[in-house]
Amino acid sequence: MPRTAEVLKVGRGAQSPPFLVMDVIAAANARAAALPPGAPGILRMEVGQPGHGAPQGAVEAATRAMRSGHALGYTEAFGLPSLRARIARHYLDHYGLVVPMSRIAVTVGASGAFPLAFLAAFDRGDRIAMATPFYPPYANILESLGMEAVLLECGPETRFQPTLALLEAMDPRPDGLVIASPCNPAGTMLPPEELAAIARWCHANGVRLVSDEIYHGLSWDTVPEASAAAFSDSAIVVNSFSKYWCMTGWRIGWMVLPEDLVRPAECVAQNMFISPPHIAQVAAEAAMDCTEELEAIKAGYARSRALLLEGLPRAGLDRIAAADGAFYLWCDVGHLTNDSLEFCTRMLEGAGIAATPGVDFDRARGGRFLRFSYCGVEAGMAEVPVRLSRWLERDGPRS
Incomplete structure (x- = not known):
């Protein structure tokens, strides 16, 4: 007899936890669609997606390719040689590093x-360490x-970044380590000397290092990029x-x-x-x-960052992680709530501000944190502290 739906199993890989920011996006979209004509719009601070599209030169190149009559078919699995060569030149120009094109995917x-x-790099059962708070898909992909995923609890005293002391204290040592500088959600960076020490420790101890550098280009002169x-x-x-180059929907990156x-x-x-598209x-x-x-777009982020770092404390959110890079502010709102998911829901309904609850990024302490993304429309970012202040005065905090 054919098997019935009741006895069919769901694979372990399909049982990953949700990436909650995607649920917040859906809720914000629904809220925006339900607003009456003329009502103030939703201020979108939940997703790390630049408010600008791809730069004009990229759009024009794509248009020429589409009209050329040449088939845009499969490329090599690691991509077009010309793009890989251009990325290699980027490493020389930006970091002074000679990276062979053969190592770029x-x-x-x-x-x-x-x-x-x-x-x-890893086998089933391997243990891969990462600082918490962390970008949720790191752990969700690994576990699937x-x-x-071995979570190292980090706080403002280490700038929400792992330290050599934390790694040396691990017993047994992990098989791998994921780092991010600038990191999502906190926006903090590892100074070059600390990054060097961690990278060399990993190499010497057989720990495979995976370095997430997707926010490079978006740093604010507090810590040098390396x-x-x-x-x-x-x-x-x-x-x-996706980030500095504003090409999220094009789905293109590299290793x-x-x-x-x-x-x-x-x-x-x-x-x-x-192959990539x-x-x-x-x-x-x-x-x-x-x-x-792109630098003009970045300058807009810098202005939004400055406005929020000045305005959020006046509105009552004054515990903010060092915002060295990326386009996020990681705010400790423990004096207002211990349930960031419920707080974000009320803030969307009451203030029209969509932000991401900290539970997406920190399984243990995330109930007292929010992540605000400031890469949206600059005028909207300036309005956030005003709306937030009015809403908090009207509704007040809840535990």
Whole structure:
């Protein structure tokens, strides 16, 4: 007899926890759709998506490619040689690093890079450490692949970043370590000397380092940018065109791979993805030469950041992580609530502000934190402290 639905199982990989920011996006969309004509709109601070689209040069390159009559078919699994060469030049220009094109893999966004990296570098049962708060898909992807995420509780005293002392205290030592600088959600960065010490410790102790550098280009002159590729030949570096280059929906990113993982990662990529989207690769290569436009967009983020760092404390949110980079503010709201999910729901309904609850990023302490993204429309960011202050005065905090 055919099996019935009652006895069919759901695979372990399909049982990952939700990425709650996606649920917040859906709630904000529904709230916006229900607003009456003329009502103030929703201020979107829940998602790390630039309010600007791809730079004009990227759009024009994609348009020319679409009209050229040439088939935009499969590329090599690791992407167009011209794009890989352009990324290699970026490492020389931006960091003074010589990175062979052969070690660069173009991926289906950074989100496509992480499973490739994890599958190439780790086995089922391996333990991979990361600081908490952390970007949720790190742990969710690892756990869906049968690996274990080992969470290192970090706070403002370490700038929400891991330290060498924390790593040396681990017993047993992990098989891998994921770091992010600037990090999501806190926006903090590892100073180059601390990044170097961690990278060298990992290399010396057989701990595979995965460095998330997708917010490079978006730092605010408090901590210098440095790439883990400068300090370790065994590290995996992940980057993306989604943030600085404003190309979220194009789904295009890259990895810098150590020599021993180039072929294993390529084989996984061939089977899982075939190749990154051809048209997105064409646009991404052109975007890398749109510096003037992109720097103007970045200047807008800087203005929004300054407005919020001044305005949020006046509204009652004065415990904010050092915002070294990215476009997030990680706010401790423990004096207002111990339930950030409920607080965000009320804030959306009462103030028209969509933000992400901290429980998405910190399983133990997230009830007292919120993440605000300030990469949206600049005029809207300026309005946030005003709305927030009025709402808190009217509704008051709840535990």
